[in-house]
Amino acid sequence: MVLGLLSPFGLFSALIHHPALALPGQSVEEVAGWIQTHPTLQPESGETLLVRKSDTPARRFTFEALTTSPGRAANNLSSSIIRTERISLFDTTNGVSRDRLEDSLRVIYGDDIYQDYQQAQVVYQYPTPQMLSEAQNQAAPLRGSIQGEIRQGGRFAYLTETVQTLSGEAYTGQISIFLIEDVNKLEVELQGR
Numbered sequence: 606m607v608l609g610l611l612s613p614f615g616l617f618s619a620l621i622h623h624p625a626l627a628l629p630g631q632s633v634e635e636v637a638g639w640i641q642t643h644p645t646l647q648p649e650s651g652e653t654l655l656v657r658k659s660d661t662p663a664r665r666f667t668f669e670a671l672t673t674s675p676g677r678a679a680n681n682l683s684s685s686i687i688r689t690e691r692i693s694l695f696d697t698t699n700g701v702s703r704d705r706l707e708d709s710l711r712v713i714y715g716d717d718i719y720q721d722y723q724q725a726q727v728v729y730q731y732p733t734p735q736m737l738s739e740a741q742n743q744a745a746p747l748r749g750s751i752q753g754e755i756r757q758g759g760r761f762a763y764l765t766e767t768v769q770t771l772s773g774e775a776y777t778g779q780i781s782i783f784l785i786e787d788v789n790k791l792e793v794e795l796q797g798r
Contacts, residue, residue: 674787701778725758
């Protein structure tokens with residue numbers, strides 16, 4: 606059950622790993638069919654490319670398949686192909702760590718994709734020291750609170766991002782899997798934030 610994703614240990618104790626059958630680069634129909642039959646996602650009636658689960662207002666899980674690349678929407682892209690799939694967690698009870706996001710990736714996609722992620726090369730990390738300095742100089746602490754990285758694997762690219770509070774805790778985060786051809790676009794956008 607997806608609500609297990611919201612507990613800190615529920616990922617491995619409550620779920621059997623389900624291999625990825627629908628991924629970025631496949632048709633909207635293929636991905637929608639995979640979502641409908643995925644034992645972890647268990648979409649409600651009417652949920653096709655967006656699945657939302659919540660056991661309390663303080664704990665939420667979202668899975669979303671998009672025809673757009675990560676970052677700003679770009680024109681001239683096919684609306685019949687999935688380019689990005691994103692897992693988002695919000696949890697003010699237990700927090701959201703990089704480990705929890707990575708565990709979510711493994712549970713949803715299986716070991717093959719998880720290994721591609723683990724072996725992927727880090728392409729860009731943020732905030733950079735310059736971003737942190739600018740955030741302090743401009744009295745804009747929120748600019749330094751978003752922590753993330755882009756990784757490029759052999760099969761796919763990945764974006765992991767958490768938002769830290771002023772006390773250093775993260776209650777929200779996301780991990781996305783997307784087409785490698787979109788890495789440069791996303792990196793340029795993140796550098797220009």
